[in-house]
Amino acid sequence: MSQQTGQDWGARAAALKASGDLAGAADAYAAAARARPTSAVAEHNLAATLGDLGDHAGALAATKRAFGKGGDAPETWLVHARSLQALGEVTAAEAAFEEAIRRRADYAVAHRDLAQLRWMRSGEPSDALRSLNTAPDTAELALVRATVLTSVGNPAEARAVIEKALRRAPGDLALRLTAAAQAERGGDVVAQLAHATAALRLAPGSIDAGRAAVEALLHAGRLVEAAQLAERVVAAAPDDQAAIALMATAWRLVGDPRHAALCEDKALISRRMLPVPAGWESREAFLEELAEALTALHGWRSHPLGQSVRHGSQTQVDLTRVETPVIRALFATLPVLIDAHIVALGSGDDPVRRRIGGGWRFAGAWSIRLYPGGFHTDHVHPQGWLSSAFYVSLPQAVGREPEGWLAFGRPGIATTPRLAPFRRLQPAPGMLALFPSYLWHGTELFTGDEPRLTVAFDIVPT
Structure with missing residues (x-):
């Protein structure tokens, strides 16, 4: 291959990553880092890709080089923390997640990862919620709070968090979908239908919204409608396993013989x-x-x-x-x-x-x-x-x-x-x-x- 500039290597790496060739992308990002020896960004890109590949030792080394070159972005601290966790350095990982949040107080992904790490370490809800208790009140962080509260056994409080967020942002699709799921868990089929319908109006082409509407119809016992909608969702996303599962469930409930072929074939x-x-x-x-x-x-x-x-x-x-x-x-x-x-x-x-x-x-x-x-x-x-x-x-x-x-x-x-x-x-x-x-x-x-x-x-x- 002819000599290329660091910028060309970066573009090649991004294209390879977009195509799913993570190994090729990592090689190209490594070349970009060599071509730009003072670039913290190049080292970050390499670290993130190595982390995606499961090479956490390599990712950790790249984040350290990024820090040494002046990099201090919250995204780099996130990659650093995840690599430390994967390598079993759990206490250091927790501190690194905290550093990511210190640099961006509303960094929802870092808050989620930190809450999960603390929850898995101790099994204590108070540990899982510690960083979230003082975090900004954004829609993204409301979703994180709700996930944590549901997972630690407090679904009622999780539902209240999402309802409050929806009053501020009624057009947020992710909040609507989460509200529908929470209503289903709470047995509130009326609210589930309302949220799922609102989500489908917000994004008529969304597979997630289509699935949410099918789930609400199944809960309501409107089985023929559920089957018809599920078939349309599967037609739009034929390899979506969750959509196929909902279609199969609807077929089984209405007594459609296609269920047996889809699920009961030995x-x-x-x-x-x-x-x-x-x-x-x-x-x-x-x-x-x-x-x-x-x-x-x-x-x-x-x-x-x-x-x-x-x-x-x-x-x-x-x-x-x-x-x-x-x-x-x-x-x-x-x-x-x-x-x-x-x-x-x-x-x-x-x-x-x-x-x-x-x-x-x-x-x-x-x-x-x-x-x-x-x-x-x-x-x-x-x-x-x-x-x-x-x-x-x-x-x-x-x-x-x-x-x-x-x-x-x-x-x-x-x-x-x-x-x-x-x-x-x-x-x-x-x-x-x-x-x-x-x-x-x-x-x-x-x-x-x-x-x-x-x-x-x-x-x-x-």
């Missing part, structure tokens, strides 16, 4: 046992070592904000990028099971099979450690294609149906009438369950005194 859900990875004598030995490695990553007392986990913790790094040998061995072995699942699906024009093509890739991976009394609320993965649950270690309670079992088909939203799961799977150590990302799924509550340790990931076509 080939769509598989369970297979992991082969013994190379280098281990048995599956049991591998799982024991894997459990130790994953447990070391679970240094949290509570679940992340806005996630499905209840009474447990979730790792905060992409496991596909972790260098621990036993974790690398897991992700080197899983493709055998994933490929077998895809081959068994065959061909078709449904939302899963029509996307089978040249290959697939992991799109994020994490571990969940549920404590006794823990569960996953029913949910879907809107940006996925296939989702998973891999069982590492399990409590004895899973022998008592349905404790700790994986449930499919029970909506994570209010519907009239309510729906029960249409299928449950009993987990076993070393078992991988694969299923469409649009299927409602959750983990049933379990009792006893032993935790439940799993790995989960999404995959998407390439």
Whole structure:
């Protein structure tokens, strides 16, 4: 490649990042930093991209170079804080988030990350809300406050925060959508319909507003209208897994036979046992070592904000990028099971099979450690294609149906009438369950005194 200026490298990097080529963008940003050796901005851009790639050590080094070159932007402190957190330097990460907020008092993303870090560290609502209690009263920060309040178990106060913000900014789409979701959780179908309708009027082409309106119609029992609107939303966003889930729910409620083909086809859900990875004598030995490695990553007392986990913790790094040998061995072995699942699906024009093509890739991976009394609320993965649950270690309670079992088909939203799961799977150590990302799924509550340790990931076509 011919010699280019630093500015040209920056433009090339931005184009590569926009196209999804993060690795190429990181190389170009590194070249831009070399071409502009005094530029803090170039180092920041490199750091942010390395962080997106999961190279947190590299990102941390780049932020330090940015600081050394005079950079002091809140955005750089945010990247710095996230990298410290990912590398397990939690106290330093908390201080860095505070530095980002000190430089921009209304920095909503930094407030959210800091609140989540404190909440996961202590499980104390007062810790989660500490920085927010003195933060400016903006619409963006109202959304953060509401997320935190809901996650720590105070939905009524969260709803009051959003209602107050809406009185000041009735045309804010994000506030309307949040208000609709809060009304649904509170069982107030009249308010939910009003907020969802207002959101759809504000943004008739918004997929988010369309989904909110479908959810409100399902809650109100206006099922035919819900099905019709859901079909229009899916037509506009055919790979949106949340929209497909709502359409499937409406079809099931109205007795449309298309639901069975979309959700109850037995080939769509598989369970297979992991082969013994190379280098281990048995599956049991591998799982024991894997459990130790994953447990070391679970240094949290509570679940992340806005996630499905209840009474447990979730790792905060992409496991596909972790260098621990036993974790690398897991992700080197899983493709055998994933490929077998895809081959068994065959061909078709449904939302899963029509996307089978040249290959697939992991799109994020994490571990969940549920404590006794823990569960996953029913949910879907809107940006996925296939989702998973891999069982590492399990409590004895899973022998008592349905404790700790994986449930499919029970909506994570209010519907009239309510729906029960249409299928449950009993987990076993070393078992991988694969299923469409649009299927409602959750983990049933379990009792006893032993935790439940799993790995989960999404995959998407390439």
